[in-house]
Every structure is written in structure tokens, then in C-alpha cells.
Amino acid sequence: MKIAVIGTGYVGLVTGTCFAETGNMVTCVDINAEKVQKLSSGEITIYEPGLEKLFLRNQKEGRLFFTQSLAEAVAQAHVIFLALPTPPDEDGSADLRYILGVASDLGTLIKPGDYKVIVDKSTVPVGTASSVRDTINAASTQNIEKWFDVVSNPEFLREGVAVDDFMKPDRVVIGTTASEAIRIMNELYAPFVRQGNPIIFMDEYSAELTKYAANAFLAVKISFMNEIARLCELFGADVDMVRRGIGSDERIGRRFLFPGIGYGGSCFPKDVKALSKSSKDAGYDFRILDAVMTVNEKQKLHLVQKMKAFYDNDLNGKHFALWGLAFKPNTDDVREAPAFEIINALLEAGATVSAFDPEAMHNSKEILGERIRFAESQYEALEAADALIIATEWNEFRTPDFEKISQLLKEKVIFDGRNLFDLQKIRQMDFHYESVGRRTITQPGIES
Ligand SMILES: NC(=O)c1ccc[n+]([C@@H]2O[C@H](COP(=O)([O-])OP(=O)(O)OC[C@H]3O[C@@H](n4cnc5c(N)ncnc54)[C@H](O)[C@@H]3O)[C@@H](O)[C@H]2O)c1
Incomplete structure (x- = not known):
């Protein structure tokens, strides 16, 4: 054809x-x-x-x-x-x-x-x-x-x-x-x-609505898990356990239950917004969607709040390494990427950032220009940084050389927005490690 x-x-x-x-x-x-x-x-x-x-x-x-x-x-x-x-x-x-x-x-x-x-x-x-x-x-x-x-x-x-x-x-x-x-x-x-x-x-109306319903439902799942993660942090529970506990129920399913730093990309944010707006125009207040958007906006800055708490609300003069700029792994797309919200908040607080992404450097440079430093590699980003932030779960970040990370960072501190590392392993390596919905691992000698 x-x-x-x-x-x-x-x-x-x-x-x-x-x-x-x-x-x-x-x-x-x-x-x-x-x-x-x-x-x-x-x-x-x-x-x-x-x-x-x-x-x-x-x-x-x-x-x-x-x-x-x-x-x-x-x-x-x-x-x-x-x-x-x-x-x-x-x-x-x-x-x-x-x-x-x-x-x-x-x-x-x-x-x-x-x-x-x-x-x-x-x-x-x-x-x-x-x-x-x-x-x-x-x-x-x-x-x-x-x-x-x-x-x-x-x-x-x-x-x-x-x-x-x-x-x-x-x-x-x-x-x-x-x-x-x-x-x-x-x-x-x-x-x-x-x-x-x-x-x-x-019919065409149902087809058009199906797409919005699919994306909105997935966004609900993400925001729901992010709220469960918040509760885990308050109650001392572990979101990985809760996730596995509920995901094995076939009615819920295992996929799309990972908490993190909020959804981004070119689809979920705009589609949830558009469905909420068109619902309102049709005279229906689709309240779950408004809650999903509010939760998502807050979640994007959750890691920064943790960082502020760790550094006594003073990020001025601190330098951070950030791994991952794309809104998710295996793409160079940075539209509405949560990493950018984190970077903006850090710069506003007087910190500086060195970032690395395997594929999204070019698109990120077009947006951020000279506001941050773009590193040659994930390890080069760590040089003289006070801490490492993980914003995208690229596979190559999953089993890094922790020895090298320890040597390059000024202090052994990691803020992980994607829950990449096993808590037990991190504990043995003496890092201060904060992730989402899981216990904070506190390194002896560094107060948190
Ligand atoms: N990106 C995704 O993962 C995804 C998934 C499902 C659905 N969608 C939807 O598909 C649509 C396209 O998304 P995308 O991510 O591919 O967008 P995109 O921005 O990557 O691509 C759109 C392209 O259209 C071109 N364009 C604009 N005006 C044009 C014109 N008058 N004539 C010819 N070309 C023109 C632009 O130059 C651009 O190359 C959106 O509605 C999006 O919501 C996207």
C-alpha cells in the first residue's frame, strides 16, 4: 500500500x-x-x-x-x-x-x-x-x-x-x-x-477516549505508588515489599508499580491535563486526575526536599553529580523530564550541577545551555561533587563501580530517585543513601 x-x-x-x-x-x-x-x-x-x-x-x-x-x-x-x-x-x-x-x-x-x-x-x-x-x-x-x-x-x-x-x-x-x-x-x-x-x-469517539483513558490510568498508577512510597517513609515500611505484595495480585499486576520522582515525557503530563480540561468542558469534574497532577508535581521535588533536609536547608555552594536527564531510559527525549525540575531547584538554591546521560546530552544542552556542566562520562560527573543524584534508571547506572564512586565523590552520599540499589549492599559499603519509599541508610560519621 x-x-x-x-x-x-x-x-x-x-x-x-x-x-x-x-x-x-x-x-x-x-x-x-x-x-x-x-x-x-x-x-x-x-x-x-x-x-x-x-x-x-x-x-x-x-x-x-x-x-x-x-x-x-x-x-x-x-x-x-x-x-x-x-x-x-x-x-x-x-x-x-x-x-x-x-x-x-x-x-x-x-x-x-x-x-x-x-x-x-x-x-x-x-x-x-x-x-x-x-x-x-x-x-x-x-x-x-x-x-x-x-x-x-x-x-x-x-x-x-x-x-x-x-x-x-x-x-x-x-x-x-x-x-x-x-x-x-x-x-x-x-x-x-x-x-x-x-x-x-x-466508533471514533470511543477510540479517541481510549488513548486518554490508557494514559490517565497509568498516571494514576504512578501517582498512587508515589503516595504509597511517602507513607512507607513515614511508617518505616519498604515500598519494594509493598509493591511486590500487591503486584502479585492479578487484579493489580506487577507492572507500573515503581515509585520514583514523578512521571514526565511528552505524553502523560499533557494527556492527563487535556483529559481533565475536556472533562470540565463537558461539565464533569474528573477529580482523580487533578489529584494525580498535584501529587506528581510534588513528587518531582521530593528528592530535593530530602537533600535540603540532609544539608540543613543550605544547598548554597554545594556541587552535585546527576545521572540521567532523559525522562526515562532508552530515549533521548527530555520533554517534561523530572531531572530538569530537580536541576532548576538546585540551581535556584545556589548549588551547581554536573550531569551525564547516555543519549540525552544533545537535547539537554539545547534547553540548559551553560547553566550546568555536561560531563563526558557518568564517572567524570562525580569529580568533586558533594553527592550523586540519580534521576533516570538507565541500565548502565544499575551496577556501577562503587569503589570509583567513593573515590570521586567528596562524601559518600547518594540521593536515588529511582531505587536502583539494594539497601543491604549499600549498607555494607558505608554510603549515606536516600531513595524513595525505603529506609535511609545513614553512613556513620555523616549526620542526617
Ligand atoms: N512520543 C510518544 O511516545 C507518543 C506515543 C503515543 C502518542 N503520541 C502522540 O503522537 C503525536 C506526535 O507525538 P511525537 O512525540 O511524535 O511528536 P514530535 O514532536 O516528536 O513530532 C512531531 C513532528 O511533526 C512535525 N510537524 C509539525 N507541524 C507539521 C506540519 N504542518 N507538517 C508536517 N510536519 C509537521 C514536527 O516538525 C515534528 O517533527 C502527539 O499527539 C503525541 O501525543 C506520542
């Missing part, structure tokens, strides 16, 4: 590459000229495990193209995916400017006699498919109503495992009742669901 993917970011590039991998001819469109130029010349623009290999192979085999021209891509395509940004507006609602802007352009490009399916992959509020349909019709000078369908096909991939998630999705959700669109979407997704995972067809 001939496919166009409009927007070549984290979702668009993975979508385009994976559809090319199953034999389709894919043209990806982006307005960012530099991005298109790099991609066209074989340079990948995001870090996503496993993506580069597929990207290069499909480009080499002539199934994956990049262009700035919407008209060129749309002219050949049977199916047009919208993988455009839907950032939060000032009031928290999803900003549909990119989606509706492209929809308006599509109205001028779709011609009678050449049926196309427009697929919304971006995360958008309920009613957007309908707005896209209206916008396309309004922008056309001809009667094209029966020559296209708009389908909601929310994307559930997780950055860091996006290729696996796309190639073997838990489920594919398709929101449409149009029979030709159902036939085409079934054919397109058939290679991805061979192991029997379902393609779930539903």
Missing part, C-alpha cells in the same frame, strides 16, 4: 519505518527542513533502540522516503497518517492547530475519484476526527465528502521500546464505522497482529 505519514517525530518516524518494514511504500512529511534533509541522507534524528537498522534498510530498499512537500506525499498515498504534535494550550487543552492546519491543506489536495483514508495517530480530544472531517470538507472547492474517511487510530507505543511496541502491539485500536476504511486498516495492520493480539474496531 502507498502511505503518507505527516509529522516525522517520535511517533511518525517509527510508524513510517515499521509500515515500510512490512512492504508498504511510505513517504514521511515534515515541515522541519533540517530534519527532512538529515533523514533523506540516511541520518536518523531520534534515539530509539532498533529503529536505525530498520530505517536504513527500508530506505536502501526504496520503501521509505522523506519530503517537505505535503502535496507530493498525498498525491500518491491511499492512507495518510497524521502524527503531528498536540501540545498543551495555555488552559491545558490539546492544541489542535497542527492537526487542523494540515486537515485544511488536505482539503485542497483530495480530489473526487481518488479515495483516501485519513488516519489520526496523534493523541487528540474526543470529537477531533469529526473536526478534521469538517475542516477537510470546508477547505475543498469540490464535493469530496465521499472520497475520504477519517479514522482514529491512537498510538500506544512507548519511547525506548517503540519499535517492538509497534511491530507487536498489545492491541490496535481503530475508530471508524466506514466499511472501506475498516477493510484497508485491517489489511494494513494484519502483519502486526499475527500472534493473535486484537485489532479492536470501535
Whole structure:
């Protein structure tokens, strides 16, 4: 099939590459000229495990193209995916400017006699498919109503495992009742669901809401566990034990029960906000969501509060090493990363920071500039630092050389926002160690 993917970011590039991998001819469109130029010349623009290999192979085999021209891509395509940004507006609602802007352009490009399916992959509020349909019709000078369908096909991939998630999705959700669109979407997704995972067809409103419901539910799980972790700290319980205790109940499940320094990234924060706003607009006060957001904001600074308590509320002149800038491991994405909130709070309190991340240094430099020092390696970041802070659970931070850490830090102090280390092991090595929802290990000689 001939496919166009409009927007070549984290979702668009993975979508385009994976559809090319199953034999389709894919043209990806982006307005960012530099991005298109790099991609066209074989340079990948995001870090996503496993993506580069597929990207290069499909480009080499002539199934994956990049262009700035919407008209060129749309002219050949049977199916047009919208993988455009839907950032939060000032009031928290999803900003549909990119989606509706492209929809308006599509109205001028779709011609009678050449049926196309427009697929919304971006995360958008309920009613957007309908707005896209209206916008396309309004922008056309001809009667094209029966020559296209708009389908909601929310994307559930997780950055860091996006290729696996796309190639073997838990489920594919398709929101449409149009029979030709159902036939085409079934054919397109058939290679991805061979192991029997379902393609779930539903109306477009339900599909649009499903995506928000999924992200909001996961955010609830995270904030819930962060609150349980707070209670553990107050009661002297261990959140790892509580997590295992509840996770073995099949109704709860083991995944997504890890406390930390709050959720970040380009999806959960904006999607929870947008669902809360659209609920309010519809006359419903979705109270759990407001609590989830409040808990999350507080949790992002929980580690800094611990640090302030440890240093008698005086961080001025202290120097900290920070491991992990990406909002989660295996990505270079730093959008809404909790590490940045921690860094900002530390700088505000008069401290300085040396940071290291395996993949997110470039994106972080663009945001932080010269405000912190970017270290060459995780160990170089430790030099002359008063303590180590862990903000992202990259695998290479899980079993570090503690001997080296001891030698490089001024004092053996670790503030771990991701509970990477075993308490027993840390105790034997004489570190002062604070994590989330677990006992503080106090090193003899350093008062806490
Ligand atoms: N990132 C994720 O993990 C993820 C997962 C599921 C769903 N989503 C949703 O998918 C959508 C896209 O997210 P993303 O993370 O890929 O965003 P992104 O910011 O990484 O990519 C968007 C791309 O669209 C391009 N663009 C903007 N306007 C354009 C236009 N008029 N024509 C062509 N290209 C244009 C931008 O230059 C950018 O490259 C959002 O709605 C997001 O909520 C994201």
C-alpha cells in the first residue's frame, strides 16, 4: 500500500519505518527542513533502540522516503497518517492547530475519484476526527465528502521500546464505522497482529477516549505508588515489599508499580491535563486526575526536599553529580523530564550541577545551555561533587563501580530517585543513601 505519514517525530518516524518494514511504500512529511534533509541522507534524528537498522534498510530498499512537500506525499498515498504534535494550550487543552492546519491543506489536495483514508495517530480530544472531517470538507472547492474517511487510530507505543511496541502491539485500536476504511486498516495492520493480539474496531469517539483513558490510568498508577512510597517513609515500611505484595495480585499486576520522582515525557503530563480540561468542558469534574497532577508535581521535588533536609536547608555552594536527564531510559527525549525540575531547584538554591546521560546530552544542552556542566562520562560527573543524584534508571547506572564512586565523590552520599540499589549492599559499603519509599541508610560519621 502507498502511505503518507505527516509529522516525522517520535511517533511518525517509527510508524513510517515499521509500515515500510512490512512492504508498504511510505513517504514521511515534515515541515522541519533540517530534519527532512538529515533523514533523506540516511541520518536518523531520534534515539530509539532498533529503529536505525530498520530505517536504513527500508530506505536502501526504496520503501521509505522523506519530503517537505505535503502535496507530493498525498498525491500518491491511499492512507495518510497524521502524527503531528498536540501540545498543551495555555488552559491545558490539546492544541489542535497542527492537526487542523494540515486537515485544511488536505482539503485542497483530495480530489473526487481518488479515495483516501485519513488516519489520526496523534493523541487528540474526543470529537477531533469529526473536526478534521469538517475542516477537510470546508477547505475543498469540490464535493469530496465521499472520497475520504477519517479514522482514529491512537498510538500506544512507548519511547525506548517503540519499535517492538509497534511491530507487536498489545492491541490496535481503530475508530471508524466506514466499511472501506475498516477493510484497508485491517489489511494494513494484519502483519502486526499475527500472534493473535486484537485489532479492536470501535466508533471514533470511543477510540479517541481510549488513548486518554490508557494514559490517565497509568498516571494514576504512578501517582498512587508515589503516595504509597511517602507513607512507607513515614511508617518505616519498604515500598519494594509493598509493591511486590500487591503486584502479585492479578487484579493489580506487577507492572507500573515503581515509585520514583514523578512521571514526565511528552505524553502523560499533557494527556492527563487535556483529559481533565475536556472533562470540565463537558461539565464533569474528573477529580482523580487533578489529584494525580498535584501529587506528581510534588513528587518531582521530593528528592530535593530530602537533600535540603540532609544539608540543613543550605544547598548554597554545594556541587552535585546527576545521572540521567532523559525522562526515562532508552530515549533521548527530555520533554517534561523530572531531572530538569530537580536541576532548576538546585540551581535556584545556589548549588551547581554536573550531569551525564547516555543519549540525552544533545537535547539537554539545547534547553540548559551553560547553566550546568555536561560531563563526558557518568564517572567524570562525580569529580568533586558533594553527592550523586540519580534521576533516570538507565541500565548502565544499575551496577556501577562503587569503589570509583567513593573515590570521586567528596562524601559518600547518594540521593536515588529511582531505587536502583539494594539497601543491604549499600549498607555494607558505608554510603549515606536516600531513595524513595525505603529506609535511609545513614553512613556513620555523616549526620542526617
Ligand atoms: N512520543 C510518544 O511516545 C507518543 C506515543 C503515543 C502518542 N503520541 C502522540 O503522537 C503525536 C506526535 O507525538 P511525537 O512525540 O511524535 O511528536 P514530535 O514532536 O516528536 O513530532 C512531531 C513532528 O511533526 C512535525 N510537524 C509539525 N507541524 C507539521 C506540519 N504542518 N507538517 C508536517 N510536519 C509537521 C514536527 O516538525 C515534528 O517533527 C502527539 O499527539 C503525541 O501525543 C506520542
